[in-house]
Amino acid sequence: MDTFLQQLVNGLTAGSVYAVVALGYTMVYGIIQLINFAHGEVVMIGAMVAFTMINLLAPAGMPALAVLLIGTGCAIPVCMLVGYSMERFAYRPLRGAPRLAPLITAIGISIILQHLALLVWSRNVLAFPQIIESRTYMFGGTAITNVQIAIIAICFAMMAGLALLVYRTPLGTAMRATAQNPQVAGLMGIDTNRVIALTFVIGAALGAVAGVLFGTYYGVAQYTMGSILGLKAFSAAVLGGIGNIPGAMLGGLLLGVVEALGAGYIGDLTDLCQYGVFAGTLEACKDGGNFVLAGSNYQDVFSFLVLILVLVFRPQGLLGERVGDRA
């Protein structure tokens, strides 16, 4: 039970970050039916910019919170600019082109951003300096750190903020209208190009913060971090129903939990020595040894498996209405 609760807490922390990144995918998909492959790289750039600033400022003896805020404050505009430029120069000219074209462009942008980051920051891992004093709170046998609490809180606040923006403001109404029918939205006086650009920019800003949080949680940032994080977040978006904003949030949290529980239990479940048939026959099982088929090093496989299973059995996702073969 302790393992279960502990993995649940860890899963929720990672999952809330996935959820925020997944929002970036789902908003863009909802509005122009494009998988923005490069979104993961935007998140990575956010983390790298913030970490560079934090590493510059940390030795100056400023309070930790100020350093973090300045770092994130620098990352957000950079990511917004990146998000805007890719929409403006790579995707907008392809509006109305067949689906394959912007998708391939997105893959290209992703490679370009990743290797530009490699040029700027080299292959080295940027470490997060020890500026936050880590405190651990115990609830029964479950440990939760102040960093985890902060990450979960910030992510939920951002999700709530985005929900307010989309469902309670004129801009949100315009976004939903454009998603439903761009032509009619245009006829109603909505500048659809502007709305689409803003969607990219908002997604990128959320991604920047998510990148900082993710980097802070694991203590490192590297130019390759975007691709796997992006894939997981995309899986989360699909799990919840792509194009559906509450779906992305639910999908992210679920995926984080599934992944953490999977990593926590797969080693025990695939230990053949606990099954009678093998226990007697396998050499390794003697003297209380074990024979683990798959350990937690398969963690990254879970998100892909979830993704494939969802697409095969429920392509519209948990909360979605869209169907997979629309794509």
Place this chain on the structure above:
Amino acid sequence: MMPRKNPWAVRAGVLLVAITLAVLPFALAQVGTAWVRITNYAVLYILLALGLNIVVGFAGLLDLGYIAFYAVGAYTYALLASPQFGLHLPFWIILPIGAAVAAFFGLVLGAPTLKLRGDYLAIVTLGFGEIVRIILNNLSRPVNITNGPQGIGGIDPFRVGEFSLASPQELLGLEVSGPIKYYYLLLAVLLVIIVVNLRLQNSRIGRAWEAIREDEVAARASGINTTNIKLLAFAMGATFGGVAGGMFSAIQSFISPESFVLVESVMVLSMVVLGGMGNIWGVILGALLLSFVPEILRWTVEPAQMALFGRMLIEPEVIRMLLFGLALVLVMLFRPAGLLPSAVRQRELTARGQGELPERAT
């Protein structure tokens, strides 16, 4: 089809190309054996690109995990002809096995994804490729099968009796090195595969793929068994990948999961897209360009940087990847059908709506 030309001119042209290809390795060997190796890898990439072209170009199914089949072929060869298990089967037995195993994996990937199209398919295939790589990376415990990240070494070269393709030989007074022998083998395989591709393209199956790519519902309505035809595309593409993988294993004599990362899939895709999806000659051109240009850059950019700045500012590897990314973006923006477009694809990719947003699935 091609317009009729003077048959003698065509024959002379073919003869000229044949002679060039035959003499090429000896000319390259004068510059350096490294260039013969580079040429061999370029031919391997052409094989891969032609295989992926069946899936992406002919059938219109975007596959981002194609390198997984290459990995399956390579690992099948490596496991059956290396000290890893002490097996040393001859290549003419292993290559068909490798092709069959890869085809099986093609079906494994194809079957659950039949319903999916476009971007969904892309992401599932991407996940599939990563799963294969992660598994290869971790199959060293509890039973050591793939030797994990260390990879498998000491893989047998292609060998018939005493004649090994890896060792140099004196032939008619000419020094024939290992890579040169492999070059001729690869060239022969390439010719076979080009012929197979050309025949496929205009066959009943080829036209069925094209029909599915254009409009799946209409294709089904016209009596095409879309399920089987799509699975066939996956299996066929995978088979080519598997054969190429086996040859890669033998030539390289060492493989590890690092050779089969996502970037490789993207690279092969870039070749297909740059050259022209669906056009065999275009795909070959794309593969040649993206194989050789980075190598040429490597040989020019490095010394140029050393001379100008006294140190390496930009690694050639980074330039290569930036080039791939740029190729994808620029081709899609300015020449969406590729450098040598296939006639049908060009019509399809340039027929854009008048400033309308994509509303319907293509």
